[in-house]
Amino acid sequence: MSSITTAATPAPPRARKVASRQQWIGLLYVAPAVALVVVFFLIPLGMTAWMSLHNWPLMGEHSFIGLGNYVAILRDIRFWNALRFTGYYTVIVTIAIFVVAFPLALFVERPRPLTNLYRTMFFMPAVVGFASASLLWSWLLNVDSGLFSPAAYDLGLIDRKFNLLATFQPAFWSIIVMVVWKVAGFTMIILMAGLQSIPQDLQEAAVIDGAGPFARFRAITLPLMRRTLALALILSVAGSILAFDQFYIILRGGPRNQTLTAVYWIFNQSFVSFKLGYGAALSMVLLVVLVALSLVQLWLLRKPEGLD
């Protein structure tokens, strides 16, 4: 903003000097961040785009093939299947996370005895890495030496050990439960911050006007949490579309390749089939999908006209 003003109105030389020095100092401050973004994001992104235009095997010579990889993607049914599964998973897991996280946020928002203990407890799984959490659950879910199935068997609830990971539905829902356990605490904290930012007097005024708890939630809490909801939603959707660890570690894409996600497919193409160029092209497609989805979400949750 300041650059536009300085350029538009010719300032006295001295002031201009100060202003430009301030700009330099400002640049200096953001330089480390810019350097990080350039080195670890922009350059790799450019390289990915460049590689996606090549037939680039892991070993041996690579050759330029223009849009050949992208044409191949159009015919790659297994990628589209993986993308469809990823979409299905994203919808289910996002709903599941919010259904669990919102009540938790309402529960821990107000100070009450032991609130801090509850907050810590609910948040705890979020500090575990996805890979370690997956390893833990892969043991819990194991039919012979794990917890759930053997425990149910020993308690006499089932007469034959049930392999949770052997068929699609139980395997898929086991993953959903695991992800909700792992992520809901984090979403809860974001939502809680949003809830706490709603001025108390608005709620009180509504109570005086005779609004019930549900009406208050719908007319005050939800609209004022738009930004928070947008943040939580985008984080959850982006995280779910990039899901990989849990499906790789617990299910290996099984049972029978029914839980191959888009990133899993990219990994397979790049490092199992050694087609780095094709993997790069798939990554670019996924990037476009992800950016588009995020824009749609931002648009849906934009500030309604006339509000603040």
Add this chain to the structure above:
Amino acid sequence: MRNLIAKLALAAAVLGGGLGTAAAETANIWVRADGSNFMPRIVDAYNKAHTNQVKLDIIPNAEIIPKYGAAAAGGTAPDALSLDLIYTPSFAAAGQLEDITDWAKSLPYFTSLSPAHVKTGTYKDHIYGLPFSADASVLIWNKKLFKQAGLDPEKGPVSWAEIAADAEKVNALGGNIKGFYFSGNCGGCNIFTFTPLIWASGGDILSEDGSKATLDSPQLRGAIDLYRSMVKKDLVPAGAQTDTGANFFAAFAAGNIGISPSGAFAIGALNTQYPDIDYGVTFLPGKDSGWSSFAGGDNFVVTKGTTKLPVVKEFLDFAYSLEGQTILAKYGSLPVRGDIAKEALKDLDPRYQVAAEAMAKGKTPYSVVFNDLINSANGPWTQMINEVFFGDDVDGAIANAQETMQSIIDQAPQK
């Protein structure tokens, strides 16, 4: 000051010494983690006996291929590596390996080298890889459980019907004891232990040159029926259905499995880590008679353009000597030189002899896309075996796998 002079003198001496043995060179060699037992021993032995030296790096199994690819692209590839033999065709096809045909054929014992290794090491009539370590698939049975079940503990099953019958008897002991185990969601495990059942009965899953998938055969269906019937009768632990290979060895080692297909590696591992398990080793049988085995292990390959070829050759020559072969055998690999295998194994567990014989007549499928077809956890082979062993639609699964495998073969880069 005196100190400084002393240091200078030492430096001069070192330089002089260095100049005196200017021929001494160091070659870098990589091996996958499967070789972490025998490889350091044989490298040590070589380094002690030679002026030239070998520097060894051990790389995790799953990472050695991508890591080597990245290193080759960056010009920092090792001079040679001990490579899972099934990858040799695809590495050679990528133009990554040095052609060692002339040298290989000049070896006096060339014809006694493991034929399965030499076959996979050959690409378009040139030799790019030579056998280094070997592992053959065999059938192992728990003698203690056989005895308890009233079976002859010294006699392993020699046909499919006997496998099923023995497994059922052992399974009848009840409790935690199960008759049979296999890793039902592991492509690599089953190409190693399940296809020999098919081969021994006269069938195959790929044509000789790897250009055609030939899944739909009566032999494959017969072997599937054997596994399905055992699953149906509950002779196999429920975890087998989702085992991606983690329990391939561990299940039998726990001591409550009657029979399990396994590999020669299990002999060394059981003897050292589970000395209480009393087990027998026999061949993987055909339907009514005969036997076969998957000849696995590593090929030794040389990175194209390396300047350390003489060192690499000297090292491989040492590995092929009786001393080298004995070290390999002692620490978990079968000998790869047929003519001196007996001698290299003579002081070891006699059960190795069965595995060595299996190795000598072992078979290895040949394909430049082996990883995509077979080993990949999401490839057609892995998907098919899981479906046909545990699912409902055997015909559909075979047809689907046949089609996918053929399309992967057809799409492979042709050079």
